[in-house]
Amino acid sequence: MTTESNPESTSPEFFAGLREAGYTRVSLGMQSAAPHVLRILDRVHTPGRPVEAAREARAAGFEHVNLDLIYGTPGERTEDLQASLDAVLASGVDHVSAYALIVEDGTALARQVRRGDVPAPDDDVLAADYELVDAMLEKAGLRWYEVSNWAASEDARCRHNLGYWLGGDWWGVGPGAHSHVGGLRWWNAKHPARYAATLAGGALPVAGHELLTTEDRHLERVMLELRLVEGLPVDALDADGLREARGAAADGLLSTTDLDAGRAVLTDRGRLLADAVVRRLVS
Numbered sequence: 001m002t003t004e005s006n007p008e009s010t011s012p013e014f015f016a017g018l019r020e021a022g023y024t025r026v027s028l029g030m031q032s033a034a035p036h037v038l039r040i041l042d043r044v045h046t047p048g049r050p051v052e053a054a055r056e057a058r059a060a061g062f063e064h065v066n067l068d069l070i071y072g073t074p075g076e077r078t079e080d081l082q083a084s085l086d087a088v089l090a091s092g093v094d095h096v097s098a099y100a101l102i103v104e105d106g107t108a109l110a111r112q113v114r115r116g117d118v119p120a121p122d123d124d125v126l127a128a129d130y131e132l133v134d135a136m137l138e139k140a141g142l143r144w145y146e147v148s149n150w151a152a153s154e155d156a157r158c159r160h161n162l163g164y165w166l167g168g169d170w171w172g173v174g175p176g177a178h179s180h181v182g183g184l185r186w187w188n189a190k191h192p193a194r195y196a197a198t199l200a201g202g203a204l205p206v207a208g209h210e211l212l213t214t215e216d217r218h219l220e221r222v223m224l225e226l227r228l229v230e231g232l233p234v235d236a237l238d239a240d241g242l243r244e245a246r247g248a249a250a251d252g253l254l255s256t257t258d259l260d261a262g263r264a265v266l267t268d269r270g271r272l273l274a275d276a277v278v279r280r281l282v283s
Contacts, residue, residue: 002160007050015060025064026057033087034080037073054091066095071129073101074118085136094152098133100126127272147227165224183212223278231265244280
């Protein structure tokens with residue numbers, strides 16, 4: 001059972017309470033160890049707190065602890081990213097998630113980029129950063145099992161996320177939680193007061209829903225399973241998709257050996273261009 005916490009909101013007593021309640025895994029949003037990067041990201045925690053929190057979690061008995069990183073932030077230097085990775089590895093966690101910065105509309109960072117106050121993320125820098133992340137984590141014994149996730153063992157993989165990526169069913173509890181059962185996806189009211197009032201009135205607090213079409217489910221399967229280290233079974237592709245998969249293998253984006261064995265598996269170069277490979281396979 002996993003939960004996610006802001007490092008500044010945790011303490012040894014907090015982690016002890018989670019363990020007593022039955023939680024077995026905790027994820028902490030670190031993002032970076034560089035103060036100037038955290039300021040750009042508008043994060044409130046102090047640079048050393050996530051690592052300290054990870055150690056407190058392990059001391060409380062958590063076998064599985066994850067730290068999240070974001071790379072490619074404007075102003076982040078290679079040495080900043082290396083220092084963040086060094087801190088992550090020194091913390092003793094068994095799982096790391098590392099995501100390229102995405103500038104979301106409506107955020108302060110998006111406004112800064114639009115005004116020209118800070119540069120937009122550079123694709124070449126993001127690719128170089130990803131290769132650095134992968135090399136340092138691999139050397140430390142954490143191996144990728146999804147394009148943006150690394151684990152020290154199979155047991156350390158996040159089952160919660162694997163449920164999403166493999167198209168499983170789940171029922172989300174709480175304000176804003178999403179659920180999926182048999183191709184029907186729905187989401188709860190976001191505001192806690194509305195969520196509570198709806199429940200108190202004897203109704204489910206569902207704010208909206210969508211029924212996924214066959215095409216939707218095919219797209220999501222290709223998009224998500226292809227990102228896994230085991231890849232995607234080729235029988236999930238239609239004739240056009242299989243032809244494109246062979247072309248992607250010829251271009252060095254998919255493993256030729258695995259394709260011949262019946263699975264579409266990204267190469268190291270393919271991981272850098274995973275979205276483009278997906279577009280080819282479902283076009």
